[in-house]
Amino acid sequence: MNPTISRLALRGLVGQRRGLVLVALPALLVLLAAVVRMLTGEPVSARLILVEVGLAVVVPLVALLAANGVLGPEIDDGSVVYLLSTPVSRYVVAASKWLTAAGVSVVLSSGGLAGAALAGGVSSRWVLGSAAAGAIGAVLYTALFTLMSAATRHGMIAGLVYALILERAMGSLLTGIRYVSVQSFTQRLTEPVADIDLPVADLGLGYAVVAAVVVLVVGVGAAGWRLQRFQLKGDE
Amino acid sequence: MTELVLDRVSRWYGNVVAVNDVTMTIGPGVTGLLGPNGAGKSTLISMMSGFLAPSAGTVRLDGEDVWSNVATYSRLGLVPEREVSFAYLTGRQFVQANAELHKLRDPRAATQRALEEVDLVEAADRAISTYSKGMRQRAKLASALVHEPEVLLLDEPFNGVDPRQRMHLMDLLTRMGEQGRTVLFSSHILEEVEHIARHVEVVVSGRHAASGDFGAIRRLMTDRPTHYTVRSSDDRRLAAALMGQPSVRGVSLQAPAGGSEVHVEVTDMGAFARALPTLARGAGITVRELTPTDESLESVFTYLVQS
Numbered sequence A: 001m002n003p004t005i006s007r008l009a010l011r012g013l014v015g016q017r018r019g020l021v022l023v024a025l026p027a028l029l030v031l032l033a034a035v036v037r038m039l040t041g042e043p044v045s046a047r048l049i050l051v052e053v054g055l056a057v058v059v060p061l062v063a064l065l066a067a068n069g070v071l072g073p074e075i076d077d078g079s080v081v082y083l084l085s086t087p088v089s090r091y092v093v094a095a096s097k098w099l100t101a102a103g104v105s106v107v108l109s110s111g112g113l114a115g116a117a118l119a120g121g122v123s124s125r126w127v128l129g130s131a132a133a134g135a136i137g138a139v140l141y142t143a144l145f146t147l148m149s150a151a152t153r154h155g156m157i158a159g160l161v162y163a164l165i166l167e168r169a170m171g172s173l174l175t176g177i178r179y180v181s182v183q184s185f186t187q188r189l190t191e192p193v194a195d196i197d198l199p200v201a202d203l204g205l206g207y208a209v210v211a212a213v214v215v216l217v218v219g220v221g222a223a224g225w226r227l228q229r230f231q232l233k234g235d236e
Numbered sequence B: 001m002t003e004l005v006l007d008r009v010s011r012w013y014g015n016v017v018a019v020n021d022v023t024m025t026i027g028p029g030v031t032g033l034l035g036p037n038g039a040g041k042s043t044l045i046s047m048m049s050g051f052l053a054p055s056a057g058t059v060r061l062d063g064e065d066v067w068s069n070v071a072t073y074s075r076l077g078l079v080p081e082r083e084v085s086f087a088y089l090t091g092r093q094f095v096q097a098n099a100e101l102h103k104l105r106d107p108r109a110a111t112q113r114a115l116e117e118v119d120l121v122e123a124a125d126r127a128i129s130t131y132s133k134g135m136r137q138r139a140k141l142a143s144a145l146v147h148e149p150e151v152l153l154l155d156e157p158f159n160g161v162d163p164r165q166r167m168h169l170m171d172l173l174t175r176m177g178e179q180g181r182t183v184l185f186s187s188h189i190l191e192e193v194e195h196i197a198r199h200v201e202v203v204v205s206g207r208h209a210a211s212g213d214f215g216a217i218r219r220l221m222t223d224r225p226t227h228y229t230v231r232s233s234d235d236r237r238l239a240a241a242l243m244g245q246p247s248v249r250g251v252s253l254q255a256p257a258g259g260s261e262v263h264v265e266v267t268d269m270g271a272f273a274r275a276l277p278t279l280a281r282g283a284g285i286t287v288r289e290l291t292p293t294d295e296s297l298e299s300v301f302t303y304l305v306q307s
Helices: A003-014 A017-040 A046-076 A088-117 A124-151 A155-170 A175-180 A182-193 A207-226 B043-049 B070-074 B091-101 B107-117 B133-145 B162-177 B189-194 B214-225 B235-243 B268-283 B295-307
Strands: B003-012 B016-026 B029-034 B058-063 B078-079 B151-154 B180-185 B199-204 B207-213 B226-232 B246-256 B261-266 B287-292
Touching: A003 A017, A003 A046, A003 B091, A003 B268, A017 A046, A017 A088, A046 A088, A046 A124, A046 A155, A046 A182, A088 A124, A088 A155, A124 A182, A124 A207, A155 A175, A155 A182, A182 A207, A182 B287, B003 B043, B016 B043, B016 B070, B016 B199, B029 B043, B029 B162, B029 B189, B043 B078, B043 B180, B070 B078, B078 B133, B091 B107, B091 B133, B107 B133, B133 B151, B133 B162, B162 B180, B162 B189, B207 B214, B226 B235, B226 B268, B226 B295, B235 B246, B235 B261, B235 B268, B261 B268, B268 B287
Parallel strands: B016 B207, B029 B180, B029 B199, B078 B151, B151 B180
Antiparallel strands: B003 B016, B003 B058, B199 B207, B226 B261, B226 B287, B246 B261
Protein backbone atom coordinates (compact mmCIF):
# COMPACT_ATOMS: atom_id res chain seq x y z
CA MET A 1 0.00 0.00 0.00
CA ASN A 2 1.42 3.36 -1.02
CA PRO A 3 -0.12 6.33 0.83
CA THR A 4 0.76 8.82 -1.93
CA ILE A 5 -1.03 6.82 -4.60
CA SER A 6 -4.04 6.30 -2.33
CA ARG A 7 -4.14 9.99 -1.48
CA LEU A 8 -4.06 10.99 -5.16
CA ALA A 9 -6.70 8.37 -6.00
CA LEU A 10 -8.97 9.61 -3.23
CA ARG A 11 -8.64 13.22 -4.35
CA GLY A 12 -9.38 12.21 -7.93
CA LEU A 13 -12.44 10.30 -6.78
CA VAL A 14 -14.15 12.59 -4.31
CA GLY A 15 -13.03 15.87 -5.82
CA GLN A 16 -14.72 15.25 -9.16
CA ARG A 17 -18.32 15.04 -10.38
CA ARG A 18 -18.02 11.28 -9.99
CA GLY A 19 -17.90 11.88 -6.22
CA LEU A 20 -21.38 13.43 -6.32
CA VAL A 21 -22.81 10.48 -8.25
CA LEU A 22 -21.14 8.11 -5.79
CA VAL A 23 -22.89 9.79 -2.87
CA ALA A 24 -26.16 10.20 -4.76
CA LEU A 25 -26.71 6.46 -5.27
CA PRO A 26 -26.83 5.42 -1.58
CA ALA A 27 -28.64 8.68 -0.74
CA LEU A 28 -31.35 7.76 -3.26
CA LEU A 29 -31.68 4.34 -1.63
CA VAL A 30 -32.20 5.94 1.77
CA LEU A 31 -34.71 8.35 0.24
CA LEU A 32 -36.56 5.49 -1.47
CA ALA A 33 -36.84 3.55 1.79
CA ALA A 34 -38.07 6.64 3.64
CA VAL A 35 -40.67 7.49 0.97
CA VAL A 36 -42.00 3.91 0.76
CA ARG A 37 -42.33 3.77 4.51
CA MET A 38 -44.08 7.15 4.62
CA LEU A 39 -46.54 6.19 1.89
CA THR A 40 -47.38 2.74 3.25
CA GLY A 41 -47.12 3.65 6.91
CA GLU A 42 -45.38 0.34 7.53
CA PRO A 43 -41.76 -0.84 7.61
CA VAL A 44 -40.43 -1.44 4.11
CA SER A 45 -39.89 -4.88 2.66
CA ALA A 46 -36.27 -5.49 3.58
CA ARG A 47 -35.95 -8.03 0.85
CA LEU A 48 -37.18 -5.69 -1.85
CA ILE A 49 -35.49 -2.42 -0.85
CA LEU A 50 -32.29 -3.67 0.76
CA VAL A 51 -31.60 -6.85 -1.21
CA GLU A 52 -33.18 -6.34 -4.64
CA VAL A 53 -32.33 -2.66 -4.98
CA GLY A 54 -29.57 -2.00 -2.44
CA LEU A 55 -27.41 -5.07 -2.59
CA ALA A 56 -28.11 -6.01 -6.19
CA VAL A 57 -27.95 -2.56 -7.82
CA VAL A 58 -26.54 0.18 -5.56
CA VAL A 59 -23.59 -1.80 -4.15
CA PRO A 60 -22.20 -2.94 -7.54
CA LEU A 61 -22.79 0.46 -9.13
CA VAL A 62 -21.02 2.32 -6.32
CA ALA A 63 -18.12 -0.17 -6.51
CA LEU A 64 -17.99 0.19 -10.29
CA LEU A 65 -17.89 3.99 -10.17
CA ALA A 66 -15.24 3.96 -7.44
CA ALA A 67 -12.99 1.28 -8.97
CA ASN A 68 -13.25 2.74 -12.44
CA GLY A 69 -12.74 6.25 -11.09
CA VAL A 70 -9.40 5.49 -9.45
CA LEU A 71 -7.88 3.88 -12.53
CA GLY A 72 -10.03 4.07 -15.67
CA PRO A 73 -9.60 7.72 -16.71
CA GLU A 74 -5.83 7.66 -16.11
CA ILE A 75 -5.45 4.57 -18.28
CA ASP A 76 -7.79 6.01 -20.91
CA ASP A 77 -5.82 9.21 -21.37
CA GLY A 78 -2.42 7.61 -20.69
CA SER A 79 -1.66 9.92 -17.78
CA VAL A 80 -1.20 6.90 -15.51
CA VAL A 81 2.32 7.06 -16.95
CA TYR A 82 3.09 9.78 -14.39
CA LEU A 83 2.49 7.30 -11.57
CA LEU A 84 4.10 4.37 -13.34
CA SER A 85 7.36 6.14 -14.25
CA THR A 86 8.46 5.76 -10.64
CA PRO A 87 10.21 2.86 -8.89
CA VAL A 88 6.97 1.85 -7.12
CA SER A 89 5.94 -1.74 -7.90
CA ARG A 90 2.96 -1.84 -10.25
CA TYR A 91 1.34 -4.39 -7.91
CA VAL A 92 1.57 -1.83 -5.11
CA VAL A 93 0.00 0.76 -7.42
CA ALA A 94 -2.91 -1.60 -8.17
CA ALA A 95 -3.36 -2.58 -4.50
CA SER A 96 -3.30 1.07 -3.38
CA LYS A 97 -5.86 2.05 -6.00
CA TRP A 98 -8.10 -0.88 -5.04
CA LEU A 99 -7.84 -0.13 -1.32
CA THR A 100 -8.94 3.45 -1.96
CA ALA A 101 -11.88 2.36 -4.10
CA ALA A 102 -12.80 -0.37 -1.60
CA GLY A 103 -12.59 2.03 1.36
CA VAL A 104 -14.86 4.59 -0.32
CA SER A 105 -17.28 1.88 -1.47
CA VAL A 106 -17.46 0.25 1.96
CA VAL A 107 -18.33 3.55 3.60
CA LEU A 108 -20.96 4.46 1.00
CA SER A 109 -22.49 1.01 0.45
CA SER A 110 -22.49 -0.03 4.06
CA GLY A 111 -23.69 3.38 5.21
CA GLY A 112 -26.29 3.58 2.43
CA LEU A 113 -27.75 0.16 3.15
CA ALA A 114 -27.78 0.69 6.91
CA GLY A 115 -29.29 4.15 6.43
CA ALA A 116 -31.99 2.73 4.16
CA ALA A 117 -32.71 0.00 6.72
CA LEU A 118 -33.07 2.63 9.44
CA ALA A 119 -35.19 4.91 7.27
CA GLY A 120 -37.35 1.95 6.23
CA GLY A 121 -38.02 1.07 9.86
CA VAL A 122 -36.83 -2.53 9.63
CA SER A 123 -35.39 -4.45 12.57
CA SER A 124 -31.97 -3.70 13.99
CA ARG A 125 -30.83 -7.15 12.77
CA TRP A 126 -31.45 -5.92 9.24
CA VAL A 127 -29.63 -2.67 9.89
CA LEU A 128 -26.48 -4.53 10.95
CA GLY A 129 -26.91 -7.30 8.38
CA SER A 130 -27.33 -4.99 5.42
CA ALA A 131 -24.35 -2.92 6.57
CA ALA A 132 -22.25 -6.12 6.64
CA ALA A 133 -23.52 -7.19 3.22
CA GLY A 134 -22.76 -3.75 1.81
CA ALA A 135 -19.21 -3.92 3.14
CA ILE A 136 -18.51 -7.45 1.89
CA GLY A 137 -20.01 -6.70 -1.52
CA ALA A 138 -18.06 -3.44 -1.81
CA VAL A 139 -14.72 -5.15 -1.11
CA LEU A 140 -15.34 -7.96 -3.62
CA TYR A 141 -16.90 -5.90 -6.38
CA THR A 142 -14.15 -3.26 -6.28
CA ALA A 143 -11.49 -5.98 -6.68
CA LEU A 144 -13.25 -7.31 -9.76
CA PHE A 145 -13.92 -3.88 -11.25
CA THR A 146 -10.36 -2.68 -10.58
CA LEU A 147 -9.19 -5.57 -12.75
CA MET A 148 -11.71 -4.70 -15.46
CA SER A 149 -10.58 -1.06 -15.44
CA ALA A 150 -6.93 -2.08 -15.74
CA ALA A 151 -7.59 -4.70 -18.39
CA THR A 152 -9.77 -2.77 -20.80
CA ARG A 153 -10.47 0.79 -21.84
CA HIS A 154 -14.14 -0.13 -21.55
CA GLY A 155 -13.98 -1.10 -17.89
CA MET A 156 -17.18 0.76 -17.10
CA ILE A 157 -19.14 -1.03 -19.81
CA ALA A 158 -17.63 -4.39 -18.85
CA GLY A 159 -18.63 -3.80 -15.22
CA LEU A 160 -22.17 -2.83 -16.17
CA VAL A 161 -22.51 -5.89 -18.37
CA TYR A 162 -21.31 -8.08 -15.52
CA ALA A 163 -23.47 -6.58 -12.77
CA LEU A 164 -26.66 -5.80 -14.64
CA ILE A 165 -26.78 -8.35 -17.44
CA LEU A 166 -24.84 -11.36 -16.20
CA GLU A 167 -25.79 -11.20 -12.53
CA ARG A 168 -29.20 -9.52 -12.59
CA ALA A 169 -30.81 -10.55 -15.83
CA MET A 170 -29.19 -13.90 -16.57
CA GLY A 171 -28.73 -14.88 -12.92
CA SER A 172 -32.47 -15.29 -12.49
CA LEU A 173 -32.72 -17.51 -15.57
CA LEU A 174 -29.57 -19.62 -15.30
CA THR A 175 -28.89 -21.02 -11.84
CA GLY A 176 -25.28 -21.84 -12.72
CA ILE A 177 -24.48 -18.11 -12.78
CA ARG A 178 -24.34 -18.25 -8.96
CA TYR A 179 -20.92 -19.89 -9.20
CA VAL A 180 -19.45 -16.81 -10.84
CA SER A 181 -21.59 -14.20 -9.17
CA VAL A 182 -20.07 -11.81 -6.63
CA GLN A 183 -23.65 -11.10 -5.55
CA SER A 184 -24.12 -14.76 -4.61
CA PHE A 185 -20.78 -14.90 -2.77
CA THR A 186 -21.67 -11.71 -0.89
CA GLN A 187 -25.06 -13.01 0.24
CA ARG A 188 -23.65 -16.41 1.20
CA LEU A 189 -20.86 -14.81 3.25
CA THR A 190 -23.21 -12.34 4.92
CA GLU A 191 -25.63 -14.97 6.14
CA PRO A 192 -23.40 -16.50 8.83
CA VAL A 193 -22.12 -13.13 10.06
CA ALA A 194 -25.53 -11.44 10.23
CA ASP A 195 -28.68 -13.24 11.23
CA ILE A 196 -30.91 -12.01 8.38
CA ASP A 197 -33.02 -13.78 5.80
CA LEU A 198 -31.25 -13.37 2.46
CA PRO A 199 -32.31 -15.14 -0.73
CA VAL A 200 -29.09 -17.13 -0.64
CA ALA A 201 -28.56 -19.34 -3.63
CA ASP A 202 -27.72 -22.98 -3.21
CA LEU A 203 -24.03 -22.34 -2.74
CA GLY A 204 -21.69 -23.94 -0.20
CA LEU A 205 -20.14 -21.60 2.34
CA GLY A 206 -16.71 -23.12 1.67
CA TYR A 207 -17.10 -22.41 -2.04
CA ALA A 208 -18.17 -18.84 -1.31
CA VAL A 209 -15.12 -18.25 0.93
CA VAL A 210 -12.71 -19.67 -1.65
CA ALA A 211 -14.42 -17.80 -4.48
CA ALA A 212 -14.24 -14.52 -2.54
CA VAL A 213 -10.53 -15.00 -1.88
CA VAL A 214 -9.97 -15.81 -5.56
CA VAL A 215 -11.86 -12.66 -6.63
CA LEU A 216 -9.74 -10.56 -4.27
CA VAL A 217 -6.34 -12.06 -5.09
CA VAL A 218 -6.90 -12.49 -8.82
CA GLY A 219 -8.68 -9.14 -9.16
CA VAL A 220 -5.98 -7.05 -7.51
CA GLY A 221 -3.07 -9.26 -8.64
CA ALA A 222 -4.13 -9.30 -12.28
CA ALA A 223 -4.71 -5.54 -12.21
CA GLY A 224 -1.08 -5.20 -11.00
CA TRP A 225 0.11 -7.55 -13.73
CA ARG A 226 -1.80 -5.53 -16.29
CA LEU A 227 -0.18 -2.31 -15.06
CA GLN A 228 3.19 -4.07 -15.19
CA ARG A 229 2.56 -4.58 -18.92
CA PHE A 230 1.09 -1.10 -19.48
CA GLN A 231 2.07 0.25 -22.87
CA LEU A 232 2.24 3.87 -23.78
CA LYS A 233 1.41 3.93 -27.45
CA GLY A 234 2.36 6.98 -29.46
CA ASP A 235 -0.29 9.01 -31.22
CA GLU A 236 1.55 8.27 -34.42
CA MET B 1 28.85 7.30 -18.40
CA THR B 2 25.13 6.63 -18.87
CA GLU B 3 24.15 5.23 -22.25
CA LEU B 4 20.82 4.30 -23.67
CA VAL B 5 21.38 1.76 -26.43
CA LEU B 6 18.82 0.71 -29.01
CA ASP B 7 19.92 -2.38 -30.86
CA ARG B 8 18.04 -3.31 -34.06
CA VAL B 9 14.75 -2.18 -32.56
CA SER B 10 11.52 -2.62 -34.47
CA ARG B 11 7.96 -2.14 -33.41
CA TRP B 12 4.92 -3.06 -35.40
CA TYR B 13 1.18 -3.05 -34.82
CA GLY B 14 -0.37 -5.81 -36.90
CA ASN B 15 0.74 -5.07 -40.44
CA VAL B 16 1.81 -1.51 -39.69
CA VAL B 17 5.49 -0.98 -38.96
CA ALA B 18 5.96 2.04 -36.68
CA VAL B 19 9.70 1.64 -36.09
CA ASN B 20 11.92 -0.35 -38.38
CA ASP B 21 15.30 -1.79 -37.37
CA VAL B 22 16.66 1.24 -35.51
CA THR B 23 20.08 1.12 -33.89
CA MET B 24 21.33 4.14 -31.98
CA THR B 25 23.24 5.06 -28.86
CA ILE B 26 22.21 8.04 -26.77
CA GLY B 27 24.98 9.34 -24.55
CA PRO B 28 25.52 12.32 -22.22
CA GLY B 29 24.61 15.75 -23.58
CA VAL B 30 21.55 16.89 -25.47
CA THR B 31 20.37 14.78 -28.38
CA GLY B 32 17.56 15.84 -30.68
CA LEU B 33 15.28 13.18 -32.10
CA LEU B 34 14.14 14.82 -35.28
CA GLY B 35 11.51 13.67 -37.71
CA PRO B 36 8.21 14.66 -39.29
CA ASN B 37 4.90 13.89 -37.61
CA GLY B 38 4.15 10.18 -37.71
CA ALA B 39 7.82 9.23 -38.14
CA GLY B 40 7.87 7.01 -35.04
CA LYS B 41 9.45 9.43 -32.54
CA SER B 42 6.86 8.88 -29.80
CA THR B 43 7.02 5.13 -30.33
CA LEU B 44 10.80 5.28 -29.93
CA ILE B 45 10.53 7.36 -26.76
CA SER B 46 7.93 4.95 -25.34
CA MET B 47 10.35 2.09 -25.94
CA MET B 48 13.31 4.04 -24.51
CA SER B 49 11.31 4.79 -21.37
CA GLY B 50 10.24 1.17 -20.83
CA PHE B 51 6.60 1.78 -21.67
CA LEU B 52 6.51 -0.19 -24.88
CA ALA B 53 7.98 -3.58 -25.65
CA PRO B 54 9.97 -3.71 -28.88
CA SER B 55 8.59 -6.28 -31.33
CA ALA B 56 12.24 -7.08 -32.13
CA GLY B 57 15.57 -5.90 -30.79
CA THR B 58 16.50 -4.52 -27.38
CA VAL B 59 16.54 -1.21 -25.55
CA ARG B 60 19.04 -1.12 -22.70
CA LEU B 61 20.12 1.45 -20.17
CA ASP B 62 23.72 0.69 -19.25
CA GLY B 63 23.16 -2.94 -20.16
CA GLU B 64 19.80 -3.38 -18.41
CA ASP B 65 16.59 -3.97 -20.32
CA VAL B 66 14.21 -1.07 -19.76
CA TRP B 67 10.91 -2.64 -20.82
CA SER B 68 8.63 -2.95 -17.81
CA ASN B 69 11.60 -2.53 -15.47
CA VAL B 70 10.46 -0.19 -12.67
CA ALA B 71 13.96 0.00 -11.17
CA THR B 72 14.98 2.00 -14.26
CA TYR B 73 12.90 4.96 -13.14
CA SER B 74 15.31 5.75 -10.30
CA ARG B 75 17.73 6.80 -13.04
CA LEU B 76 15.37 7.95 -15.75
CA GLY B 77 12.93 10.85 -15.97
CA LEU B 78 10.18 11.03 -18.58
CA VAL B 79 8.25 14.05 -19.81
CA PRO B 80 5.47 12.57 -21.95
CA GLU B 81 3.56 14.61 -24.48
CA ARG B 82 0.31 13.74 -22.71
CA GLU B 83 -1.21 16.30 -20.42
CA VAL B 84 -1.30 15.81 -16.69
CA SER B 85 -4.74 14.56 -15.64
CA PHE B 86 -4.10 15.58 -12.03
CA ALA B 87 -5.02 19.16 -12.91
CA TYR B 88 -6.83 19.57 -9.59
CA LEU B 89 -3.46 19.39 -7.80
CA THR B 90 -1.21 22.41 -7.44
CA GLY B 91 2.13 22.30 -9.23
CA ARG B 92 3.85 21.78 -5.90
CA GLN B 93 1.57 18.90 -4.88
CA PHE B 94 2.09 17.23 -8.24
CA VAL B 95 5.87 17.46 -8.06
CA GLN B 96 5.97 16.48 -4.39
CA ALA B 97 3.80 13.41 -5.06
CA ASN B 98 6.45 12.29 -7.54
CA ALA B 99 9.21 12.99 -5.00
CA GLU B 100 7.36 10.79 -2.50
CA LEU B 101 6.89 8.02 -5.03
CA HIS B 102 10.64 8.08 -5.62
CA LYS B 103 11.05 7.67 -1.85
CA LEU B 104 13.37 10.67 -1.62
CA ARG B 105 14.72 11.44 1.84
CA ASP B 106 13.36 14.98 1.87
CA PRO B 107 10.56 15.23 -0.72
CA ARG B 108 9.70 18.79 0.29
CA ALA B 109 13.23 20.08 -0.29
CA ALA B 110 13.58 18.11 -3.53
CA THR B 111 10.28 19.59 -4.75
CA GLN B 112 11.40 23.12 -3.98
CA ARG B 113 14.71 22.55 -5.78
CA ALA B 114 12.97 21.13 -8.88
CA LEU B 115 10.47 23.99 -8.95
CA GLU B 116 13.30 26.50 -8.71
CA GLU B 117 15.14 24.74 -11.50
CA VAL B 118 12.22 25.15 -13.89
CA ASP B 119 11.35 28.61 -12.54
CA LEU B 120 7.87 27.68 -11.34
CA VAL B 121 8.10 28.66 -7.67
CA GLU B 122 5.81 31.66 -8.00
CA ALA B 123 2.94 29.66 -9.50
CA ALA B 124 3.65 26.47 -7.56
CA ASP B 125 0.72 26.83 -5.19
CA ARG B 126 -1.87 27.34 -7.91
CA ALA B 127 -3.91 24.47 -9.37
CA ILE B 128 -2.40 23.03 -12.55
CA SER B 129 -5.77 23.60 -14.26
CA THR B 130 -5.00 27.35 -14.17
CA TYR B 131 -1.58 26.96 -15.83
CA SER B 132 -0.67 27.95 -19.37
CA LYS B 133 0.70 25.28 -21.69
CA GLY B 134 4.28 26.38 -20.98
CA MET B 135 3.73 26.25 -17.22
CA ARG B 136 2.26 22.77 -17.51
CA GLN B 137 5.31 21.68 -19.45
CA ARG B 138 7.53 23.09 -16.72
CA ALA B 139 5.49 21.34 -14.03
CA LYS B 140 5.91 18.06 -15.93
CA LEU B 141 9.61 18.75 -16.28
CA ALA B 142 9.98 19.55 -12.57
CA SER B 143 8.22 16.30 -11.75
CA ALA B 144 10.57 14.35 -14.03
CA LEU B 145 13.61 16.11 -12.57
CA VAL B 146 12.72 15.85 -8.90
CA HIS B 147 14.84 12.72 -8.33
CA GLU B 148 17.75 14.15 -10.37
CA PRO B 149 17.75 11.44 -13.04
CA GLU B 150 20.80 10.66 -15.14
CA VAL B 151 18.62 10.28 -18.23
CA LEU B 152 15.84 12.63 -19.26
CA LEU B 153 13.49 11.84 -22.14
CA LEU B 154 11.11 14.50 -23.43
CA ASP B 155 8.44 13.94 -26.06
CA GLU B 156 7.78 17.12 -28.09
CA PRO B 157 8.44 19.38 -25.08
CA PHE B 158 8.05 22.63 -27.04
CA ASN B 159 4.66 21.89 -28.61
CA GLY B 160 2.25 24.74 -27.96
CA VAL B 161 4.71 26.61 -25.75
CA ASP B 162 5.02 30.37 -26.33
CA PRO B 163 8.39 31.70 -27.59
CA ARG B 164 9.56 33.14 -24.25
CA GLN B 165 8.85 29.93 -22.34
CA ARG B 166 10.35 27.95 -25.19
CA MET B 167 13.63 29.84 -24.79
CA HIS B 168 13.52 29.20 -21.08
CA LEU B 169 12.96 25.45 -21.59
CA MET B 170 15.74 25.34 -24.17
CA ASP B 171 18.19 27.00 -21.78
CA LEU B 172 17.20 24.53 -19.11
CA LEU B 173 17.81 21.51 -21.34
CA THR B 174 21.13 22.96 -22.50
CA ARG B 175 22.18 23.39 -18.86
CA MET B 176 21.23 19.82 -18.05
CA GLY B 177 23.22 18.55 -20.99
CA GLU B 178 26.22 20.56 -19.79
CA GLN B 179 25.84 18.95 -16.37
CA GLY B 180 26.57 15.63 -18.07
CA ARG B 181 23.05 14.24 -18.11
CA THR B 182 21.78 12.23 -21.02
CA VAL B 183 18.96 14.35 -22.43
CA LEU B 184 16.92 13.34 -25.46
CA PHE B 185 14.01 15.32 -26.81
CA SER B 186 11.87 14.78 -29.87
CA SER B 187 10.77 17.48 -32.26
CA HIS B 188 9.55 17.89 -35.80
CA ILE B 189 10.88 21.45 -35.98
CA LEU B 190 14.39 21.85 -37.32
CA GLU B 191 15.06 25.20 -35.64
CA GLU B 192 14.22 23.83 -32.17
CA VAL B 193 16.72 21.05 -32.55
CA GLU B 194 19.31 23.35 -34.07
CA HIS B 195 19.09 25.62 -31.05
CA ILE B 196 20.10 23.14 -28.37
CA ALA B 197 21.17 19.79 -29.75
CA ARG B 198 24.65 19.17 -31.04
CA HIS B 199 23.86 15.58 -31.77
CA VAL B 200 20.86 14.67 -33.88
CA GLU B 201 19.11 11.42 -34.67
CA VAL B 202 16.76 11.71 -37.64
CA VAL B 203 13.88 9.28 -38.13
CA VAL B 204 11.66 9.16 -41.17
CA SER B 205 8.79 6.70 -41.67
CA GLY B 206 10.03 4.58 -38.78
CA ARG B 207 13.54 4.32 -40.20
CA HIS B 208 16.74 5.77 -38.81
CA ALA B 209 17.58 8.23 -41.57
CA ALA B 210 20.62 10.07 -40.25
CA SER B 211 22.73 10.41 -37.15
CA GLY B 212 25.49 12.71 -36.07
CA ASP B 213 26.56 16.30 -35.65
CA PHE B 214 23.80 18.80 -36.33
CA GLY B 215 26.01 21.03 -38.49
CA ALA B 216 26.65 18.27 -41.03
CA ILE B 217 22.99 17.35 -41.22
CA ARG B 218 21.96 20.98 -41.50
CA ARG B 219 24.37 21.46 -44.44
CA LEU B 220 22.86 18.48 -46.16
CA MET B 221 19.44 19.99 -45.66
CA THR B 222 20.22 23.49 -46.91
CA ASP B 223 22.33 22.31 -49.84
CA ARG B 224 19.68 19.97 -51.17
CA PRO B 225 18.20 20.87 -54.57
CA THR B 226 14.82 22.53 -54.31
CA HIS B 227 12.05 22.81 -56.84
CA TYR B 228 10.04 25.81 -57.95
CA THR B 229 7.20 26.43 -60.33
CA VAL B 230 7.35 29.74 -62.24
CA ARG B 231 4.58 31.31 -64.34
CA SER B 232 5.49 34.28 -66.51
CA SER B 233 4.53 36.31 -69.56
CA ASP B 234 6.84 34.14 -71.75
CA ASP B 235 7.60 30.77 -70.17
CA ARG B 236 9.61 29.38 -73.08
CA ARG B 237 12.07 32.30 -73.17
CA LEU B 238 12.30 32.33 -69.37
CA ALA B 239 13.11 28.59 -69.37
CA ALA B 240 15.91 29.13 -71.86
CA ALA B 241 17.34 32.05 -69.86
CA LEU B 242 17.15 30.13 -66.55
CA MET B 243 19.10 27.21 -67.99
CA GLY B 244 22.10 29.54 -68.29
CA GLN B 245 22.16 30.21 -64.55
CA PRO B 246 24.79 28.34 -62.49
CA SER B 247 22.32 28.00 -59.58
CA VAL B 248 19.89 26.09 -61.78
CA ARG B 249 20.37 22.38 -62.37
CA GLY B 250 17.37 21.61 -64.53
CA VAL B 251 14.45 23.28 -66.26
CA SER B 252 11.36 21.79 -67.85
CA LEU B 253 8.49 23.45 -69.63
CA GLN B 254 5.17 22.01 -68.57
CA ALA B 255 1.75 22.57 -70.03
CA PRO B 256 -0.96 21.99 -67.47
CA ALA B 257 -4.58 22.61 -68.48
CA GLY B 258 -5.16 26.21 -69.42
CA GLY B 259 -1.57 27.40 -69.76
CA SER B 260 2.09 26.69 -69.26
CA GLU B 261 4.63 26.84 -66.46
CA VAL B 262 8.31 26.34 -65.89
CA HIS B 263 9.58 23.76 -63.40
CA VAL B 264 13.02 24.66 -62.06
CA GLU B 265 15.41 22.54 -60.00
CA VAL B 266 17.68 24.84 -58.00
CA THR B 267 20.93 23.95 -56.24
CA ASP B 268 21.54 27.32 -54.57
CA MET B 269 18.35 28.95 -53.31
CA GLY B 270 19.99 32.27 -52.41
CA ALA B 271 21.69 32.75 -55.80
CA PHE B 272 18.49 31.78 -57.62
CA ALA B 273 16.42 34.25 -55.59
CA ARG B 274 18.85 37.05 -56.48
CA ALA B 275 19.24 36.10 -60.15
CA LEU B 276 15.59 35.58 -61.17
CA PRO B 277 14.32 39.20 -60.96
CA THR B 278 17.40 40.60 -62.73
CA LEU B 279 17.23 37.98 -65.43
CA ALA B 280 13.50 38.49 -66.03
CA ARG B 281 13.78 42.27 -66.15
CA GLY B 282 16.72 42.06 -68.59
CA ALA B 283 14.74 39.80 -70.93
CA GLY B 284 11.56 41.87 -70.63
CA ILE B 285 9.61 39.01 -69.04
CA THR B 286 7.05 39.53 -66.28
CA VAL B 287 7.18 36.88 -63.54
CA ARG B 288 3.60 36.30 -62.40
CA GLU B 289 4.03 33.50 -59.92
CA LEU B 290 6.90 31.76 -58.09
CA THR B 291 5.99 28.79 -55.93
CA PRO B 292 8.32 26.41 -54.06
CA THR B 293 6.96 22.89 -54.56
CA ASP B 294 8.88 20.89 -51.96
CA GLU B 295 9.30 23.10 -48.92
CA SER B 296 7.58 20.68 -46.58
CA LEU B 297 9.66 19.14 -43.82
CA GLU B 298 8.69 15.74 -45.16
CA SER B 299 10.46 16.49 -48.44
CA VAL B 300 13.54 17.64 -46.54
CA PHE B 301 13.60 14.37 -44.61
CA THR B 302 12.94 12.33 -47.72
CA TYR B 303 15.97 13.98 -49.32
CA LEU B 304 18.04 13.13 -46.25
CA VAL B 305 17.06 9.48 -46.48
CA GLN B 306 18.04 9.36 -50.13
CA SER B 307 21.37 11.17 -49.71
